[in-house]
Amino acid sequence: MKKNKCSGKLLMLLTFVFLYLPIAVLIVFSFNDSKSRTVWSGFTLNWYKELFSDRMIIQSLEITLLVSVLASLIAVVVGTFAAIGFFNMKKKWRSPLLTINNIPAVNADIITGVSLSLLFVSAGAVMGFDLGFGTLLIAHISFNIPYVILSVMPKLYQLDPNLSEAAQDLGCTWFQTIYKVILPEIMPGIVNGLLIAFTMSVDDFVISYFTAGSSVQTLSMAIYAMTRRRISPKINAISTLLFAVVLVLLIVVNVRQAQQSKAEEKKQKALRGQRAVSI
Numbered sequence: 433m434k435k436n437k438c439s440g441k442l443l444m445l446l447t448f449v450f451l452y453l454p455i456a457v458l459i460v461f462s463f464n465d466s467k468s469r470t471v472w473s474g475f476t477l478n479w480y481k482e483l484f485s486d487r488m489i490i491q492s493l494e495i496t497l498l499v500s501v502l503a504s505l506i507a508v509v510v511g512t513f514a515a516i517g518f519f520n521m522k523k524k525w526r527s528p529l530l531t532i533n534n535i536p537a538v539n540a541d542i543i544t545g546v547s548l549s550l551l552f553v554s555a556g557a558v559m560g561f562d563l564g565f566g567t568l569l570i571a572h573i574s575f576n577i578p579y580v581i582l583s584v585m586p587k588l589y590q591l592d593p594n595l596s597e598a599a600q601d602l603g604c605t606w607f608q609t610i611y612k613v614i615l616p617e618i619m620p621g622i623v624n625g626l627l628i629a630f631t632m633s634v635d636d637f638v639i640s641y642f643t644a645g646s647s648v649q650t651l652s653m654a655i656y657a658m659t660r661r662r663i664s665p666k667i668n669a670i671s672t673l674l675f676a677v678v679l680v681l682l683i684v685v686n687v688r689q690a691q692q693s694k695a696e697e698k699k700q701k702a703l704r705g706q707r708a709v710s711i
Contacts, residue, residue, distance in 0.1 A: 455675060458668050458671055458672065458675075459668075459672045459675070460472075461665065461668050462479060462480075462665065462668035462669045462671070462672045463475050463476060463477070463479075464476070464479075464665060464668075465478070467664070467665055469665075479664075479665045479666050479668065479669045480669050482666055483666045483669045483670060483673075486666065488654060489651070489654055489666075489670065492649050492650060492651045492653065492654035493651050495565070495648050495649065495650055495651075496633075496634060496650045496651040496652075497634075499565070499568055499569055499572055499633060499650065500572070500630050500633035500634045501630070502569055503569055503572035503573045503576055503629065503633050504576060504626050504629035504630040504633060505626070506573050507572075507573050507576035507577045507579075507580050507625075507629045508580050508622060508625055508626045508629065510573070510577055510580075511576070511577045511578075511579075511580025511581045511583075511584065511625060511629075512580065512584050512615075512618075512622055512625070514533075514577065514581055515580070515581045515584035515585050515588060516584075516588065516610065516614065518530060518533075518581070518585065519585065519588040519589075530581075530585075533577075533578050533581055533582075534578060534582070535578075536574070536575050536577075536578045537575075537578045537579060537582065541636070541638035541639055542638055544574075544575060544638075544639055545571075545638045545639040545640075545641065545642035545643065546642055548567075548570075548571050548574065548639065548642065548643050549563070549642040549643055552567045552570075552571075552643060562645055562647070563643060563644060563645025563646075563647075564644070564645045564647045564648055565644075565647070565648050567643045567644070567645065568640060568643050568644040568645075568648060568650075570643075571639050571640070571643040572633045572636065572639070572640075575632065575636075575639060576629035576632055576633060579625060579628045579629055579632060580622075580625035580626070580628075580629055581625075582625075583621045583622070583624045583625035583628060584618055584621040584622060584625055585621075586621060587617070587618035587620060587621035587622075588618055588621075590696070591614070591617055591618070595613060595614075595617070596609050596613060596614060599612070599613045620688065620692045623688065624685055624688060624689065627681055627684060627685045627688075628685060630681065631678055631681045631682065631685075634651075634674070634677065634678065635652070635674075635678055636650070636652065637650075637652035637653065637656065640652065640653060641653055641656070651670070651674070652674075654670075655667055655670055655671070
């Protein structure tokens with residue numbers, strides 16, 4: 433039994449080393465005083481200074497943040513109301529529609545990117561537009577919506593089924609019921625969906641590459657363009673910053689989920705206590 437536990441811990445340790453050692457090396461060499469990728473020459477912040485003085489990278493960062501913020505906000509609104517609609521459907525309709533909703537989340541990015549590119553090119557030939565910021569934004573919204581729905585649906589299942597009926601019996605319209613009763617109860621799921629959508633947008637490359645056209649480029653596309661030429665240590669600096677941002681967002685999401693689970697457990701215990709007292 434002890435041997436199995438030791439071997440399991442060793443395997444887990446080796447897995448983490450395999451996954452994160454290259455990232456650790458990248459972070460360390462982003463502070464290297466020379467352009468060497470193998471020899472440490474001393475500590476410096478020059479590559480970060482050059483990074484923020486590079487106009488192309490700053491423009492790419494601005495486009496990335498703008499697309500990510502807009503796409504995540506729009507996806508949260510659409511995905512939240514879509515989740516509420518799914519929740520109120522009959523099970524025979526809800527199950528196949530949720531399965532269809534999950535397809536973009538598990539589908540390969542290359543398939544999603546190529547299919548959206550073909551759609552935009554075909555629609556652009558008819559309607560007279562080219563690939564650009566608009567098509568990039570629509571693409572990000574389309575692949576973010578399923579993640580928002582998957583984040584909101586569990587909170588809807590946790591709702592008291594009589595809550596909305598009670599609100600309407602007390603005089604609320606359907607809009608007031610959603611705005612004042614349903615949304616506050618499912619707000620943790622909405623916030624989680626927003627954070628996940630923003631993280632996915634910041635991190636995306638493949639879908640952006642096929643739908644952005646030649647007029648705009650995101651930060652990940654700028655990094656790819658830099659790697660096609662001579663590799664600059666600025667790439668290490670960019671990658672380090674991206675890794676730090678995604679890591680912080682993931683920590684925030686996981687901490688929120690842990691806090692929500694604890695709050696839900698306390699709520700359930702309080703309800704059980706009240707029922708025991710009333711009995």
